[in-house]
Amino acid sequence: QKEVEQDPGPLSVPEGAIVSLNCTYSNSAFQYFMWYRQYSRKGPELLMYTYSSGNKEDGRFTAQVDKSSKYISLFIRDSQPSDSATYLCAMSVTGANSKLTFGKGITLSVRP
Amino acid sequence: DSGVTQTPKHLITATGQRVTLRCSPRSGDLSVYWYQQSLDQGLQFLIQYYNGEERAKGNILERFSAQQFPDLHSELNLSSLELGDSALYFCASGTAPSTYGYTFGSGTRLTVV
Numbered sequence: 001q002k003e004v005e006q007d008p009g010p011l012s013v014p015e016g017a018i019v020s021l022n023c024t025y026s027n028s029a030f031q032y033f034m035w036y037r038q039y040s041r042k043g044p045e046l047l048m049y050t051y052s053s054g055n056k057e058d059g060r061f062t063a064q065v066d067k068s069s070k071y072i073s074l075f076i077r078d079s080q081p082s083d084s085a086t087y088l089c090a091m092s093v094t095g096a097n098s099k100l101t102f103g104k105g106i107t108l109s110v111r112p
Numbered sequence: 113d114s115g116v117t118q119t120p121k122h123l124i125t126a127t128g129q130r131v132t133l134r135c136s137p138r139s140g141d142l143s144v145y146w147y148q149q150s151l152d153q154g155l156q157f158l159i160q161y162y163n164g165e166e167r168a169k170g171n172i173l174e175r176f177s178a179q180q181f182p183d184l185h186s187e188l189n190l191s192s193l194e195l196g197d198s199a200l201y202f203c204a205s206g207t208a209p210s211t212y213g214y215t216f217g218s219g220t221r222l223t224v225v
Contacts, residue, residue, distance in 0.1 A: 034213055043114060043202050043216030044155070088155065097143065097206045097214055099168050104154035 003027050006089055006103030014111050019076040023089035023103045026070065030091040030101075033065050035074045038086045038105065047087075048074060079110045115139065116205050116217035124223045130191040133220045137184055137205030143167070144186040145206070145214060146178055150199040161186055193224045 006023045013019055021035075032051055036044035048063040050056045050072075056063045062075040072091075076083055088105040092098050115138035125131055137144050146158040157170035161180035172178075175193075180186040190197060200221050206214030 041218070043116070043204070043218050045114070045216065046213040049213055090155075099145075099157045099160065099170060100155075100213075101157070102155040 001026055003101050004089060004091055004103045007106055008104065009106035010109065011106055012109045012111060013079055015079060015081060017079050017110070019074075019079050019083070019108060019110075021074040021076075021087050021089075021106055021108070023072050023091075024070055025072075025091055025101075027091070027093070027101075028067075028070065029093045032092040032095055033063070033072050034090040034092075034100070035061075035063055036088045036090055036102075038088060040085075044088055076108075079108075081110045081112050084109050114215045114217060116203060116215050118201075118203050118217035118220050120220060121218070122221050122223075124225060125193060127193055127195060127224055129193050129224075130189065131193065131222065133188040133190070133201050133203075133222075135186045135188070135203030135205075135217060137186070137203075138215055141205035141207050141215075142184065143206045143214065144180055144184070145204040146172075146186070146188050147202040147204065147216075148199050149202060149219070155202070158188070190222070195224050198222055198224045 035048040037047045038044040053067045060077045064073045086105045089103040090100040117136040142163045149155045158172040160168040178188045200219045202219045204214040204216040
């Protein structure tokens with residue numbers, strides 16, 4: 001079993017839809033949870049960062065962490081074509097600036 | 113532009129050869145991280161340097177080595193290349209301690225033929 005599992009996708013939604021992206025993990029020592037967005041031919045960029053359990057909101061994006069279920073989610077409200085990208089969850093034991101374990105990523109396409 | 117510069121952007125080489133990938137971190141960042149991204153394995157952590165010293169090591173093959181120089185740029189050396197080494201290699205940089213993660217470059221696409 002991989003440490004971090006992410007739905008493989010791809011995912012296609014119409015503009016304006018609510019998108020839910022999910023990851024599960026097996027290592028209970030993970031404390032730092034991140035979502036990265038990667039556009040084609042670019043490096044991943046940090047989108048959301050959460051420490052331990054709870055919710056965090058930033059504009060149209062909401063990150064949720066449920067450590068009891070070892071489950072994290074990223075919600076995108078009012079999705080836009082510019083949100084079309086690959087989304088990767090990432091986790092760390094010791095901090096956002098240490099070794100990250102990534103999910104394989106899911107490619108999202110938002111249709112105009 | 114993320115501020116992390118990777119060269120070259122593309123590299124095509126033959127099996128058995130050796131290549132060097134270069135990374136210049138963002139100004140002020142002391143840490144450099146190397147990741148390998150392939151279709152089947154996703155993003156895999158290779159190695160981290162902090163201010164010239166190796167800080168953490170991941171699933172880096174013995175054929176691969178890296179170093180960080182006094183000017184903080186880093187090089188990843190890949191030798192005895194195999195077809196399976198074809199991948200995107202990303203460098204990232206960051207400043208510890210930080211809760212904001214680190215910044216990736218645009219990667220070097222390595223194709224081994």
